[in-house]
Amino acid sequence: MVxxxxxxxxxxxxxxxxxxxxLRDLNLDIQANEIFTxxxxxxxxxxxxxxxxxxxxxxxxxxxxxxxxRLDGVDIRCGLEVEALRRKVGIVFALPLPLPISIFENxxxxxxxxxxxxxxxxxxxxxxxxxxxxxxxxxKDRLRSPAMNLSGGQQQRLCMARILAGxxxxxxxxxxxxxxxxxxxxxxxxxxxxxxxxxxxxLVTNNVAQAARVGERTAFFLMGDLVxxxxxxxxxxxxxxxxxxxxxxxxxx
Amino acid sequence: xxxxxAQKIAFTILLLATLLVVLPVIFILGIIVAKxxxxxxxxxxxxxxxxxxxxxxxxxxxxxxxxxxxxxxLFAVPLGVLAAVYLVEYSSDNWFSRLVKLAIVNLAGVPSVxxxxxxxxxxxxxxxxxxxxxxxxxxxxIMILPVIITSAREALESVPRHFRTVSLSLGASxxxxxxxxxxxxxxxxxxxxxxxGLGRAAGETAPILFTVAAFYLPRLPQSxxxxxxxxxxxxxxxxxxxxxxxxxxxxxxxxxxxxLVLLLNLAAIVLRSRFRRKxxx
Numbered sequence: 001m002v003x004x005x006x007x008x009x010x011x012x013x014x015x016x017x018x019x020x021x022x023l024r025d026l027n028l029d030i031q032a033n034e035i036f037t038x039x040x041x042x043x044x045x046x047x048x049x050x051x052x053x054x055x056x057x058x059x060x061x062x063x064x065x066x067x068x069x070r071l072d073g074v075d076i077r078c079g080l081e082v083e084a085l086r087r088k089v090g091i092v093f094a095l096p097l098p099l100p101i102s103i104f105e106n107x108x109x110x111x112x113x114x115x116x117x118x119x120x121x122x123x124x125x126x127x128x129x130x131x132x133x134x135x136x137x138x139x140k141d142r143l144r145s146p147a148m149n150l151s152g153g154q155q156q157r158l159c160m161a162r163i164l165a166g167x168x169x170x171x172x173x174x175x176x177x178x179x180x181x182x183x184x185x186x187x188x189x190x191x192x193x194x195x196x197x198x199x200x201x202x203l204v205t206n207n208v209a210q211a212a213r214v215g216e217r218t219a220f221f222l223m224g225d226l227v228x229x230x231x232x233x234x235x236x237x238x239x240x241x242x243x244x245x246x247x248x249x250x251x252x253x
Numbered sequence: 254x255x256x257x258x259a260q261k262i263a264f265t266i267l268l269l270a271t272l273l274v275v276l277p278v279i280f281i282l283g284i285i286v287a288k289x290x291x292x293x294x295x296x297x298x299x300x301x302x303x304x305x306x307x308x309x310x311x312x313x314x315x316x317x318x319x320x321x322x323x324x325x326x327l328f329a330v331p332l333g334v335l336a337a338v339y340l341v342e343y344s345s346d347n348w349f350s351r352l353v354k355l356a357i358v359n360l361a362g363v364p365s366v367x368x369x370x371x372x373x374x375x376x377x378x379x380x381x382x383x384x385x386x387x388x389x390x391x392x393x394x395i396m397i398l399p400v401i402i403t404s405a406r407e408a409l410e411s412v413p414r415h416f417r418t419v420s421l422s423l424g425a426s427x428x429x430x431x432x433x434x435x436x437x438x439x440x441x442x443x444x445x446x447x448x449x450g451l452g453r454a455a456g457e458t459a460p461i462l463f464t465v466a467a468f469y470l471p472r473l474p475q476s477x478x479x480x481x482x483x484x485x486x487x488x489x490x491x492x493x494x495x496x497x498x499x500x501x502x503x504x505x506x507x508x509x510x511x512x513l514v515l516l517l518n519l520a521a522i523v524l525r526s527r528f529r530r531k532x533x534x
Contacts, residue, residue, distance in 0.1 A: 056422060061345065087424035097415050099434060110423035113433070166424065 007032040012067035037215030044221040046204040054089040090163025091172040096155030098147035110166040129164035153184025292505025317481030324390025325454040333401030341409040361399035366459035373463040387477040389465025397450035408442020448521040458485040484510040
């Protein structure tokens with residue numbers, strides 16, 4: 001793990017919303033093709049951390065980002081256009097948020113915005129990404145019907161397909177199963193494990209057990225501080241910090 | 254007094270108040286239809302006035318009103334929607350945007366005769382458009398601008414925030430996001446504003462009084478620089494300025510104006526419901 005160059009390298013990252021400091025002096029590396037999980041109680045800065053990685057924090061008025069975030073060695077704030085960054089670093093939100101258009105149009109939205117017009121390219125992207133998110137068989141006969149008609153779990157897998165269509169490098173998951181039933185959750189987790197072959201995955205989760213199931217390395221955030229980061233198996237058996245063990249064993253949170 | 258009795262009295266008062274609101278509308282419509290329906294004929298609608306407007310039709314006035322409404326909407330809707338997009342999507346909450354919003358609210362409260370004088374000063378005299386369809390349309394357009402901007406702003410603000418977040422997160426630019434994920438969903442609300450604006454522009458007399466309306470014209474307008482007759486002003490003229498006009502002609506003219514506004518509204522409502530059926534979230 002030391003030899004490979006990091007996908008994301010983060011040094012001295014602070015995020016402020018107005019005067020409020022939500023992430024404090026964060027230093028960590030995320031390796032290519034790992035599932036990096038982030039756990040922690042509410043308001044610990046987990047979502048802000050994800051949103052810093054593809055600059056969605058910019059959308060918050062008065063937000064301020066300082067320190068350095070590098071994607072493949074390139075500074076995400078001055079090294080590339082924000083649109084290009086967001087195509088490389090896709091995000092799946094906590095709630096399934098399909099746009100109120102057809103399944104097909106949801107999947108090709110990003111490509112269309114890039115100016116892709118070729119129907120064959122779009123068709124290929126839809127089939128490939130829906131296969132990758134294990135939704136193809138369920139929707140292949142109704143690609144033109146509204147995405148809102150799908151079930152919650154299907155919608156969430158559609159949201160995955162939507163970012164996969166643009167061939168990203170990194171997938172960010174922000175508590176992607178918080179609104180789903182156990183069977184849909186299992187399918188999403190299975191999908192993530194399969195996607196790891198090709199993509200780097202950062203998974204924020206409220207569900208400690210989920211981090212233990214799919215994560216390779218895990219970071220524990222508390223009130224905007226990174227308390228501990230280590231291999232997931234180590235964190236769940238022998239956490240270095242007492243606050244981590246308190247949280248994992250359910251003493252608070 | 255028992256609670257039940259108190260409730261009955263309250264309900265009765267509420268019902269009466271509601272009826273009192275509806276009654277004048279029914280009354281006005283009833284009178285206009287009863288007194289004016291006999292004047293309505295093919296000739297009345299589609300021929301020129303004759304014999305000092307005591308006979309013949311009101312076609313030039315109908316056509317003039319359609320021109321003016323169309324002109325006002327063509328001017329005010331694009332301008333108003335663009336301004337609303339700027340206010341909602343681009344400007345941050347600073348003194349400038351607050352000033353603009355305050356100005357819009359105040360613009361809505363300006364009496365229509367003041368718009369008429371303003372149009373006379375700016376378009377007729379300063380820009381030398383003369384009393385013309387162009388001057389009248391622009392004046393009416395400015396008058397309905399606040400309605401259009403306000404309803405477009407509300408429509409844009411009612412588009413869920415996450416549409417924007419999702420679109421941006423997929424690598425769309427801000428303008429692409431507005432163009433593809435915000436404006437299409439705000440369209441029904443924007444059309445509502447247009448409906449309200451249409452109705453006002455069609456019915457107002459004061460703004461067109463100095464800027465376009467002609468007492469009587471023997472021929473139809475040939476260009477946007479011509480004067481035109483218009484229904485509201487024509488109604489005023491035949492009701493108060495020209496003696497000896499049959500009652501059913503006056504009420505018939507009012508009926509036509511009313512029907513025209515209703516038809517315009519109806520068209521816009523149909524259009525809006527078609528958009529709505531497609532959008533669900």
